[in-house]
Amino acid sequence: MKQPGGQEVTDRALVAPLVAVAPPRPGTPRTRNVTIKDIAREAEVSIASVSRVLNNVGRVSDATRARILSIAERLRYVPHEGARSLISNRTATIGMVLPDLHGEFFSELLRGADSAARALQMHLLVSTSHGDPDEAAAAIRSMRGRVDGLLLMSPHIDSNFVARHLSGELPVVLLNAPPGAAPHLVSIDDYVGAVTMVRHLAAAGRTRIAHIAGPVGNSDAAERLRGYRDALAHGADPALVFQGDFSVEAGRAAALAFTAVSPRPDAIFAANDMMAAGCMEALSELGVVIPDEIAIGGFDDVPLAHFLSPPLTTMRIDVARFGRTAIDRLVAAIAGQADMPPVEKIVPTLVIRQSCGHASNHSRTTSLQGAEHHEHA
Amino acid sequence: MKQPGGQEVTDRALVAPLVAVAPPRPGTPRTRNVTIKDIAREAEVSIASVSRVLNNVGRVSDATRARILSIAERLRYVPHEGARSLISNRTATIGMVLPDLHGEFFSELLRGADSAARALQMHLLVSTSHGDPDEAAAAIRSMRGRVDGLLLMSPHIDSNFVARHLSGELPVVLLNAPPGAAPHLVSIDDYVGAVTMVRHLAAAGRTRIAHIAGPVGNSDAAERLRGYRDALAHGADPALVFQGDFSVEAGRAAALAFTAVSPRPDAIFAANDMMAAGCMEALSELGVVIPDEIAIGGFDDVPLAHFLSPPLTTMRIDVARFGRTAIDRLVAAIAGQADMPPVEKIVPTLVIRQSCGHASNHSRTTSLQGAEHHEHA
C-alpha cells in the first residue's frame, strides 16, 4: 500500500522542519456534507437564523426554531469544526503526546483522560514520541493549530525544552516532569510512594533494605530512589542499590547481584513491579524463600503483581485519575483560570499482599497518606 | 474545577441529541496566530506566493521562496488546519472509536495504529464507546467533519448499525465485526486460533476438552467457541462449556463447575488468558495439579501468562500489527483504492509453555498457519 506524497513528506520535513505543513494529498474528496446553507434553503430562512438556533444565541421565534431543528435533524447536519474553529479560534480538541503506548500504564492514562475529555465534550488527539525529544517536538509542532491545549509526557522534558518548543502560545500540562519545568504540572508522588514502601518494609522488621533503581534520567525512577534513600534511618548502603532499567531482566540481574553481597539484604524494594517480578523469579530459582529470607516490594501494582508467588506487595497508582486530573487542569488553564497551585500530585497507595511477610495485617505507621489496601489471596 | 459552559452542554445534548453541535465556549481566545498574510506583508509578496511556497506547488523564484521560508520560520508560522480543511476537504486525521481502553489489548492496538498513522503523517483522534451503541453513534457523529476516515470497534456493530450511522459518507474500517457488516473489515482470526489450541491439546493426548466461553454477544468469544466446537472430533459435550465473561472471576467459577462434573475434563481451553488465570488459581487451591490432571490453554498471551504457575500455553495475537493493518487499509480506502478483499485476518500464533504438558516440545500438527513459538521458562 503505497501512500501518495509519502516521499515528498519526508523531504520537506528535512528541508523545512520548523514549518509544519502537511503535503497536499490528492485523494478523492468526500461527498459534500450538508451545511447550514442547505438547512436555510430548506427552511426558507437565512443562514443567520440557522446559526442562531444551532448555537442557542439571540432570539428566534419558536416556530422557526422548531422548523430549523427538525430539518437539521432530518438532514443529519453536523457542523464543520474547521469552519467553526476558523472564527472561534478553538478546536475543542486536546493533544496528548506520550513517550510510548506500551503497557497497562498508558492505556489507563488514556482511559482517564478520555473520560474527562468526553465529559467536557472535548476530543483527544493522541501521539507518541518514543522517548525521543525530536519526535516529541515534531509531534507538538504537528498538533499546533489543531488543539486547544497539550498534555505532554516525555522523559526528556525540562524547562529548556519547554522554552524551545512551547513558547507560551499554547496551554500545556506536563506529566511527571521535573518541578518548575512549566506552569502546570501533574505528577505521581513517587517520592512519598517510595518512602511509604520502605517504611512498610522497616515496620516488618527488615533492616538491610536494598533497592533496584529504574533507568538513569527517568524522573520517576529518580524520585523513587530519593524516597528510598530518605526513608532509610541509617543511610543507604551503596552496595544495596542496583542500577536497573524497569525491565524483567534487570530484576533478574539484581537478584544475582544481591545474593552475592554479604551480609545479604533481607528486603528488596524494586522501583517497579516488572523488576520485582524478575527478581522474585530469579530468587526462587536460587532457592531463596520469599518473604522469609528476603521480602520484596514493588511499585505500580500492575495486574501481574497479584499473580506472582507470593503475590507482590506494591504501591498502587490510580493512573486513570492521573489522566483525568491532567485533563481537568488543562481545560481550566485553557479557560484562563489562574488560581491554581503549580503542581498537583497523585499519591500512590500501599497494597499489602504476601511478599513482605508482615505478621500483623495492619500497621498504622507505614502509610503517610491515603488508605492502605489489603487483599485476600 | 468547574467547566465553563458545562451545564449547557448537558442540556443541549438532551434536547437535540441528533444535532451534534458543540456549545460556544467563552474562554480566553489565544493570542492571534501568525497567518500567511503576515508572512506576505513581511516578505512584500502576495499571499498566493506564500501559499505556493508553503505547499510546494507551482513555480516560485528561488529568491522569494527562500525569503518566504525564512520569514515563516522566524515568525514560527503554523498553518491553520481548520481553514485548510475547509477548502481541501481533508483533515489528515483518522478517528478511532474503541469499546474501551482498559488493558493491554487496546494499548497495543493504539500503538500499532499510531505507528502506522505517524508514518503516513496522519493524526489519531481517539474515543471510547464503553460498549454502548448510542455512545458509539455519538462518538461517530462528533467526529464527522474532523476526520478523513474511521476505525471502529464496537461489540454491537452489525450491518444495521453501519447503515444507520455510517451512511457511506465516510470511509470506515471495522475491527472484529461480523462478516458483511461493512466493505472494509480487519479481524483477529479467532476461529483458526481456537482450532489451533484445541488441536494442540488433543495432540497432547487430552480427550475431554472443556471450554470457558467469553461473554454472549461478543463476536471474538463467539468465534472462539465456534472454533472449539469444530475442532473437537467427537463433538462438544454441553457440560464442558462454561459461560464466562472474560473476567478472572469467571475463570474461578469455571474451575469449580468443571471439577464437579464427572468424568472430569482433562483439559480446559479458556477463551482468554484472564479466565485461564482465574481458573488455574482456583484449581490449585482445589489441589488439582496442572497440567498432569488438567491441562490449560488460554488466548491472547497477556504479559501475565508467562508468570502464571505453570506458565500458560496460549494463542498470541500481534495486536500492534492488527492496528497497523487497520490504519493502512483505511488510508487506502480513503485514497479510493478499491481492489481489496473485503476482509483481512490476523492469525494468532501458538505459544507453548508448561500448562499443557506436552511431552515433546514440538508438534507439527497443532498449527494451521504461522509458526509456533517456544519459550524457555
Add this chain to the structure above:
DNA sequence: CTGTTAGCGCCTTCAG
C-alpha cells in the same frame, strides 16, 4: 513567475 479574486462553512455585527 506573480498577484487578484472567489469562495470553503460559519459566526457576527448591523440594518431592517
Add this chain to the structure above:
DNA sequence: CTGAAGGCGCTAACAG
C-alpha cells in the same frame, strides 16, 4: 425577530 454582508485563514483558478 430576521436578513444581508463581511471576514476568519487558506487554496485554486485565472489573469497579468
